[in-house]
Each structure stands twice: as structure tokens, then as C-alpha cells.
Amino acid sequence: MTDNAVRVLVPTGMLGGGFPPETVTRGLQLGADVIAVDGGSTDSGPYYLGAGVAKTARAAVARDMRLLLRAAASAGIPLIIGSCGTSGTDSGVDWVAAITREILADEGLTLRVATIYSSQKASDLAALPIRPLPPAGPLDPAVLDGCENIVGMMGHEPIVAALRSGADVVLAGRATDTALAAAYPLMRGMPAGPTWHAAKIVECGGQCTTNPRAGGVLATIDAGGFTIEPLDPAAACTPSSVAAHMLYETVNPFTMREPAGTIEVGDAVYTALDDRRVRVTGSRFDPAGQHTIKLEGARLTGYQTMSFTAIRDPHILGRIDTWAALLRTMITEWVSNTLRLGPDDYSFDIRLYGHDAILEKLDPSAAPPREVGVMLLVQAPDQETATAVAKVANPLMLHLPTPDMDHLPSLAFATSPAETERGPAYEFVLNHVVEVDSPVGLFRIHLEESR
Structure with missing residues (x-):
């Protein structure tokens, strides 16, 4: 972190999706403080959660991870991967962790790896306060028992806990896409409004640019707002391309709920700094009265x-x-x-x-x-x-x-x-949230010993 700002490098929208290696090199040259990338999605349906397998090829994940581990080690910055193995099951985390260990040994890198597990037991959840999200109705306990796999969708807090414990690489189970990019800036004291809004804009890498195929983006977050810049010099961010990403996978383009609160961007202003970079100000984050964890289950x-x-x-x-x-x-x-x-x-x-x-x-x-x-x-x-x-x-x-x-x-x-x-x-079969007293209570963090 330099100049009272935190720079988040998001190389691609999904681990295993590929990216030009030179774009990551450029991100490091621009001063990236952390690399964050999503490793999963529910876009391809319930099979991957139900079966507990990844939709991405092992070779594709290994290719991306090798480049990112080299980059993180060379720059001395953390690497955060979320929703490992597509659905974020414990088996998905272990799958990515095994790939990571192989690469670290092959490359001779000494990075400490933290794994965060998000799979849930139906018997444990049955005793907790669970409420439905529209249009779901009250939860029948038999639905929980019938699930092949259940995961809880973590916010930034378990990731921050892993980083504070000394992790260089965080491999998280199911997480909100935004939590991955928001965790490190929030840990470093950046304001919640700009941090969460920036995390939402960069969650899919280059999708907020004029050429989504060209690679990822760099978000620079500071006390007054954030700036988005594409990592490919030939690509550009425009006020329209940046603002448009708030329309993506949201019920309301001006608000979005996270486990800890709600992103509010109705007053946000998008300004072109030049023909490639966009500055955003006026974002807010309203803390929730009750911390909730969304549950995903497949039967x-x-x-x-x-x-x-x-x-x-x-x-x-x-x-x-x-x-x-x-x-x-x-x-x-x-x-x-x-x-x-x-x-x-x-x-x-x-x-x-x-x-x-x-x-x-x-x-x-x-x-x-x-x-x-x-x-x-x-x-x-x-x-x-x-x-x-x-x-x-x-x-x-x-x-x-x-x-x-x-x-x-x-x-x-x-x-x-x-x-x-x-x-x-x-x-x-689950469109419900569980009310929790601790944002990390449902998740299990394991930090590997130093080599």
C-alpha cells in the first residue's frame, strides 16, 4: 500500500478462464498491493455444487495459478482466490489447494497458504435462525437433510482473518464475488463505500472495459473514491462501461446486499480522467443490523x-x-x-x-x-x-x-x-440466509505451517 491508497489487481473474471500474462506484469508495475480472483460461480447450474466437482479444467486452473503465484511471490503481495472449485465446497478448496501445493513445490516458492472451508452440515444449521429470501418460503428441515452439499457464502471477514494470521495465499470456499477484492483494502483501513463499490465493478475482471477479452483491471481505492484502469494498454474504461457493471447480476442497479450491509451507489459520480481511466466518487456502504450468511444447497x-x-x-x-x-x-x-x-x-x-x-x-x-x-x-x-x-x-x-x-x-x-x-x-433448493452473531463462525480457517 502506497500514497494512502490500496491497489487491487483482478486478472480475470474466473480462475481458469485465462488471461494474457503481460497484463499481470503491467498490474505489478502499476503498484498492485493484492491479487484477487473469483474461482467459481452458480452460472452453470446446480450440478457442480451437488456433485462437488469443478467445471474448469485442472490444467486451466494450474496455468492461471502458476502465473499468479509467481506474480504474488515476486511482488511480495497476497493472492486471494474465492469460491474454489466452482461451488466453494470443501472438496473444491482441497482441489485448488492441491494444485497450489504442487506449483509451489515445483517453483520453489515459500508462500504460506490458508484454506477457508465453507461447507455446512444440515444438523448444525437446523438449530440456527434461517429465513427465506423471496420467492422462497419457510425452510422445511427435510430440505436441508436432502441436500448433497450445502455451502455458506462468506463475506470479507474470514479472508481478513486469514490474512492477519500470516497467509500469503488465501484459498476460500464459497464467497461473495465482491468480498475477494474488498477484503485487503478494508483490512488496510480504506472506507467501506468506495471499497465495496470498486469490488463490485472489478469482480469480473475486464468486463467493465471496452474489451473484456483483453485481460483484467486495476482498482485504486483511497479515502475519496476509487479509480479503475484496464491492464491492457489498448483497452479502456469509460463512465458507461464502469457504471454498467452495477446492472450485472443485481436486483437493483443502485444497491447490493453483502453479508455485512448494503452497497449504495445512487449518488455515485463516474468521471473520465482520460481516455482509459475512470474515477468514481460518492459511493456508500450501510452496515446491516443483522449479519447474515446466504446458504446454497443442491439435491x-x-x-x-x-x-x-x-x-x-x-x-x-x-x-x-x-x-x-x-x-x-x-x-x-x-x-x-x-x-x-x-x-x-x-x-x-x-x-x-x-x-x-x-x-x-x-x-x-x-x-x-x-x-x-x-x-x-x-x-x-x-x-x-x-x-x-x-x-x-x-x-x-x-x-x-x-x-x-x-x-x-x-x-x-x-x-x-x-x-x-x-x-x-x-x-x-436453498434461497435462504442464516443469521449469525459472528461473521466467521460458520467458516473454518486452516493456516499451513511455514516451510
């Missing part, structure tokens, strides 16, 4: 098998909704007659890619599509049943005509075999 809902066929026949495409309705009816009848299964024994979904798979009836089109990909997604309590249903549907997805056709068309499966077993499927 197993069954097993899935998928088939995918393609239609180019103009006659069918001109009647695609009629054809799809017939397909649904025929699958139900054939499964009932051959497998003796009823509607409570399985479910299936048909999605017409190229027609209405994304918005369905919200965006109707009068013109027939040129081609359509038909995805059949079957779910059942076990994999064998899901695959059996998909196999029964196979002839229909290959040769089903419209009611007015006097011949069997030939459609095109995308793969052979046509059925792809997707394995276990999960769903998010």
Missing part, C-alpha cells in the same frame, strides 16, 4: 439421458409445433405400452433449438425455421430407466412424420449411439 433429482436429432425437412418445419406436440404424445403412449411407466415414473422435455428452445412462446416467430435441432432430455430415478425411455423414443426421433404426411421422413441424429447418459441431475 439429487434423478438421472438424465439425452438424445439430439436434426430436422431439415421443409414440410415438417412448416408444422414444427404440430410435430413436436405429436412427438410428446407418441413418446408418452409408447413408454406406457412398452415399459409400463406412468407420468410419476419419469419425465421428459423436448427443446426445439432454432425455433423456440430459449424463449419459447415469449418470442414467437411467424416464419418457419430453416433447420431445427430437437433435444430430448429424459429424467428418471435411475439411469437405466432414463436410457430405456430415450431408446423407446429413438424411432420417433428418427422417422416421425406430421399427421398429414403419407411417408416416413428420415431425420438425423447428431451422435451414434443416439442416447447420451448425462448421469445425476441436481436442483438448487
Whole structure:
């Protein structure tokens, strides 16, 4: 920290997403005091939490971590990674920690690593005050017991505790994206308003710039506000690109709740310092009366098998909704007659890619599509049943005509075999917060011994 300011380097929006190495070098040259990067997300659905596995490739995470560990060691600054292993489960933290230890040994680096675990036991949570967030209702204890994995979303406090304990590298479980960038400046006494607002703007790296693919950003936080600068000299931050990030993943573009309080940016002013940097002032942070930790949980809902066929026949495409309705009816009848299964024994979904798979009836089109990909997604309590249903549907997805056709068309499966077993499927079932007396009480911090 220099000049009564703290400089936070965020190299990318997600660990394993990659970044140009020279942008991190530039961040160090600009005086970065800490490197912070998110390691996870719920964007890709509940599978990664339910299964406790990462969506990123190990090689991609190792590539990014090697560059960041070298940078942190050379500059003598902390490295903070949050939501390790995508969902922030204990297994995700251990996965990133194992990669980190391998790199440290390979590079001959002596950095102290702290791991912060955020997985929660249903039995421990059952005795705590838990309240729903809209639109969820009161929590049924059976929902907690049915979760494969539950994590608590930490704020900055456990990260600060790890840093104060002497950690050079902090590998945290599930955390708010903003907490990762806010922790070190708050520890160094920077004001909460500018710190939290800056953390929100830089959470996705270069997404607040005119070229999100070019690399990350550097946030300089001081007593009066903060300044955002892209790490690629060819990229730029503008008042619009910076302010726009408050629209990202927020219910209200002027406020955002953290475990400890609420970011308030309704009075913020965004000023271009030059053609690349933006200065922001007027941000506030209102402390909450009650500290809360958001819970995320995923439970197993069954097993899935998928088939995918393609239609180019103009006659069918001109009647695609009629054809799809017939397909649904025929699958139900054939499964009932051959497998003796009823509607409570399985479910299936048909999605017409190229027609209405994304918005369905919200965006109707009068013109027939040129081609359509038909995805059949079957779910059942076990994999064998899901695959059996998909196999029964196979002839229909290959040769089903419209009611007015006097011949069997030939459609095109995308793969052979046509059925792809997707394995276990999960769903998010918690949209609740637990009220806590201590912001670190639900989390377990382990600091490795010095080498």
C-alpha cells in the first residue's frame, strides 16, 4: 500500500478462464498491493455444487495459478482466490489447494497458504435462525437433510482473518464475488463505500472495459473514491462501461446486499480522467443490523439421458409445433405400452433449438425455421430407466412424420449411439440466509505451517 491508497489487481473474471500474462506484469508495475480472483460461480447450474466437482479444467486452473503465484511471490503481495472449485465446497478448496501445493513445490516458492472451508452440515444449521429470501418460503428441515452439499457464502471477514494470521495465499470456499477484492483494502483501513463499490465493478475482471477479452483491471481505492484502469494498454474504461457493471447480476442497479450491509451507489459520480481511466466518487456502504450468511444447497433429482436429432425437412418445419406436440404424445403412449411407466415414473422435455428452445412462446416467430435441432432430455430415478425411455423414443426421433404426411421422413441424429447418459441431475433448493452473531463462525480457517 502506497500514497494512502490500496491497489487491487483482478486478472480475470474466473480462475481458469485465462488471461494474457503481460497484463499481470503491467498490474505489478502499476503498484498492485493484492491479487484477487473469483474461482467459481452458480452460472452453470446446480450440478457442480451437488456433485462437488469443478467445471474448469485442472490444467486451466494450474496455468492461471502458476502465473499468479509467481506474480504474488515476486511482488511480495497476497493472492486471494474465492469460491474454489466452482461451488466453494470443501472438496473444491482441497482441489485448488492441491494444485497450489504442487506449483509451489515445483517453483520453489515459500508462500504460506490458508484454506477457508465453507461447507455446512444440515444438523448444525437446523438449530440456527434461517429465513427465506423471496420467492422462497419457510425452510422445511427435510430440505436441508436432502441436500448433497450445502455451502455458506462468506463475506470479507474470514479472508481478513486469514490474512492477519500470516497467509500469503488465501484459498476460500464459497464467497461473495465482491468480498475477494474488498477484503485487503478494508483490512488496510480504506472506507467501506468506495471499497465495496470498486469490488463490485472489478469482480469480473475486464468486463467493465471496452474489451473484456483483453485481460483484467486495476482498482485504486483511497479515502475519496476509487479509480479503475484496464491492464491492457489498448483497452479502456469509460463512465458507461464502469457504471454498467452495477446492472450485472443485481436486483437493483443502485444497491447490493453483502453479508455485512448494503452497497449504495445512487449518488455515485463516474468521471473520465482520460481516455482509459475512470474515477468514481460518492459511493456508500450501510452496515446491516443483522449479519447474515446466504446458504446454497443442491439435491439429487434423478438421472438424465439425452438424445439430439436434426430436422431439415421443409414440410415438417412448416408444422414444427404440430410435430413436436405429436412427438410428446407418441413418446408418452409408447413408454406406457412398452415399459409400463406412468407420468410419476419419469419425465421428459423436448427443446426445439432454432425455433423456440430459449424463449419459447415469449418470442414467437411467424416464419418457419430453416433447420431445427430437437433435444430430448429424459429424467428418471435411475439411469437405466432414463436410457430405456430415450431408446423407446429413438424411432420417433428418427422417422416421425406430421399427421398429414403419407411417408416416413428420415431425420438425423447428431451422435451414434443416439442416447447420451448425462448421469445425476441436481436442483438448487436453498434461497435462504442464516443469521449469525459472528461473521466467521460458520467458516473454518486452516493456516499451513511455514516451510
